[in-house]
Amino acid sequence: MMEKLSAKESTHQKFIEAANRKKILAHKCSKCGHLMLETVLFCEKCSGSKFEHTELEGAGTVVTYTIQAVAPEGFEDAGSYAWVVFKIDNSQLRASGFLPGIKTPADLPIRTRVRVAGFDPKHGLMLQK
Amino acid sequence: MMEKLSAKESTHQKFIEAANRKKILAHKCSKCGHLMLETVLFCEKCSGSKFEHTELEGAGTVVTYTIQAVAPEGFEDAGSYAWVVFKIDNSQLRASGFLPGIKTPADLPIRTRVRVAGFDPKHGLMLQK
Amino acid sequence: MDRISFFQTSPAKYDFAYFTVLHIAHDSSIATVIKLFIMQKAIFYEMTNSKVCVLGAGSTKYGKLNESIIEIALNAAKDAIESAGITPKEIQAGYISNVFGVADKQVHMAPVIMSNLGISHVPGLTIESACGSGSVMFREAYANVAAGFYDCLLALGVEKVTHTGTVHSTTLFSYCSDFFYEGGNGASFPGLFASMARAYMNTHKATEEDLANVAVKNHENGMLNPKAHVHKKITVEDVLKSPVVASPLKLLDCCPFSDGASATILCSEEFAKKSGRPYIEIIGSGRGASPAAVQDREDITTIPSTVAAARQAYRMAGVTPKDINFAEVHDCFTIAEIIDVEDLGFFPKGKAAHAVRDGATRLKGEIPVNPSGGLKSKGHPIGATGVGQVVEVFDQFTGKAGERTVPNAEIALTHNFGATGASAAVHIFRKVDRK
């Protein structure tokens, strides 16, 4: 019934499209240079609302994570996976994603390198080691 | 997983059990005599909380109603039905119920007599003409 | 409960004290008492007579929207913030209204909204009161500013349901009824209002045409509102020929299911004045409640919560229905507007159908009702609706309503209720002329 959103209208959609190019979409405050994820509409530092778009390389290191033994609906068939918070290279920003194939903590020591593999409509921001 | 409630615990359950005996369960304030449906816990008139249980005959006259052409989930298969507000005989109380088989307003003039037919887990308080 | 609501008792009580002070000051004529009096006056002013203003307002378009519920909310918030000329850091709290966030997989919305406005340290909460959530939330936000707790708030309503489809939306909405007696026995919201319509038509000899007139008028107004959900001029015949949803109500008697968000910036008068921007003042606020179930109302052709809320708001504002230059009222169904305009005191009981037929509630009538198009044409994103009414008043009073501007309006009323009127809130606003 509803058409797919274009990236022009939706920050989420922009973020998703960038993820599909293996990027993390961010923007830099034109006034003070503070870097934020694309979804933030006013600068956290100076309240500015003009930004320069910045695509960050979708790669970084694991900050923390969990291996979801009991998965919510939509993820029951996802096998053993980790939900991962990772620090994006060359920035202070962090993002979160879905990393399949993780069975035990031995599979994913803190500071493991991960990168964005795309965006799956069912499982969200896909990561790979 | 959960056991069925006994009427001792639940005013809704008590009301339902009475409906299955074709009655409307009410109670009378021990202090001021005001009559209320069973679900009301304090007297609307005097705030009393002691009551004498009263089973009203599940019969009365239609006050108003609608014929639901677009039915909510759980009622899609109920055929053409009316949701009816009726005044209970020998009281000023009103109740509401589900009356199947009503197709047009000609089937149900205001003040038509209806009576309680039981309680259906899917369709609620069942009425019949 | 005979106690008059908080917004009446307090000013009266303190006015008494205030004038006592004034009296003493005159009698004794000594400088310290005068000084005291002035200080006290200032404190009183700030504490109990603190005027509360709307400094900014914004809405998304209402309709079927594709963005996530958070993006919809953020778009309205951004508009309101920019319209107020403030920065997000001036916002001290976020009052959100929403009913079915679950439908778009997001409850606990305030933190997500605040974080994406770049002010994650600012607390918020969500208030729900069915289709009246927006106005009930607005009143809480208002009370917090009136009490001097905050100088500047974001008050934002949002809803997204259209993606769930008509049958599931109908089902969700039925959870706003007294479910054990109503939704659980097969009544949908159109059904409940249909039962009220049948009772009204039976008691007051109104006709289906009378109801249809409301729809025709509100669609006409909605044509002038670029953000309205439904832009479609209709006739009485169109309404009568549209498919029955719940007899006697037909599809064109019903407002649409809408997505959308509306946001306002509420602040103290001091804050508003300092800003140098246009603003409007809230001069009356009232709340009321009715028996939850239609069956428990002695008279099904009136809504007690509306009557109570209006009485409070009028008394607080010191105005009567005759002083209202236009009103945004809760016309979820055509019958609702008929009942509303009687309960609000614009017309005597049983006379609204006639007045509507005569054009009294049209844009150029004696009391324009729903110049925005109302829920019927502008749309009804239930968590946002009550806030959207305030946005309309703001736009009307600050020169942003374009062709649908009500000429020479100075005082306006908003009326919004939950479900079949089990809860309601009424607000009265004053245009503030800035030199």
Place this chain on the structure above:
Amino acid sequence: MDRISFFQTSPAKYDFAYFTVLHIAHDSSIATVIKLFIMQKAIFYEMTNSKVCVLGAGSTKYGKLNESIIEIALNAAKDAIESAGITPKEIQAGYISNVFGVADKQVHMAPVIMSNLGISHVPGLTIESACGSGSVMFREAYANVAAGFYDCLLALGVEKVTHTGTVHSTTLFSYCSDFFYEGGNGASFPGLFASMARAYMNTHKATEEDLANVAVKNHENGMLNPKAHVHKKITVEDVLKSPVVASPLKLLDCCPFSDGASATILCSEEFAKKSGRPYIEIIGSGRGASPAAVQDREDITTIPSTVAAARQAYRMAGVTPKDINFAEVHDCFTIAEIIDVEDLGFFPKGKAAHAVRDGATRLKGEIPVNPSGGLKSKGHPIGATGVGQVVEVFDQFTGKAGERTVPNAEIALTHNFGATGASAAVHIFRKVDRK
């Protein structure tokens, strides 16, 4: 935002004015000024220093309940009303907290609750802030009484989810997260707290045994609470051997999904005193917010909303963490209690695991934490939890806590947050001795 919360600025500002008046009165020594001063003092007292009390409190048992959500709510309301010795007609408004009414087909709960208490004309509303709904609602209700808007309120939290099953409940709860970044990428609530646990364990060298100690202690307390959901003494080994839910958290690190309701009667001090019944006083209230998503927090081992809310509440109450005799804190997962007791200032950062191991938070320890059993053992009906904490304080201070009574307690703190702490509220209570 550097502005101190509303409960700090106001008293300070008015205290200044108040003492100025006092000074003038002393200097001039004339009767009228003294009269003025006394009147002003009375008004000030009522208006800004108005003490707010809890006069009644009641809870259903927490657990898997068969009654409808409305019946559950009503059972708690009836208990609270009877415990306060008031009649429903004395209640001027109903503040309800709930998150997933949709799961039991009833939102817009206030009208249904009020109608079934026989006071259908009394307005109400529902407040939602995820698992912190109860305390956020309690604070709004408190603010309304503190502002003098109402003399007596019902503040009631309720939740019913167990009938939907563990997987669907897990899914619903994930809607409280920042869904675009968290729930939408597969994180459940246990998962989000597990990620916090891993960060904490990594940073502060804590172990899974350290977390397990929290569960063991809270289950021990819960054994003494007849209304607790889980009555089961457990050992550290039991916790460690229980199935992993989201590593490193295991089943016994997690609170249960519970149904239940808790209710309190909030009133002005004047109202409480007149009643001649036992009551407790609210002496501090604070709110805070954190970035909605865990990823956006600079330090994942602390919860900024707790720190902010606690700072406000302590300042308002004029007490320090050392003055608190016991605390009910938000232990939805064992790691949460470890982080909470640090954020609340009971232990330095990184030292809580050690303190818990040493028994400092046990019922006979230096700062008993969760004497009720906490969310972990008492249960976590999310809309009710924050109110249930207040019920525990009321029971403790009015001699109803039986074997779990904390001896000689005079000051207690409640701490409740939403989701991963994106929203939080802290309240501080004082025992009132009645002669």
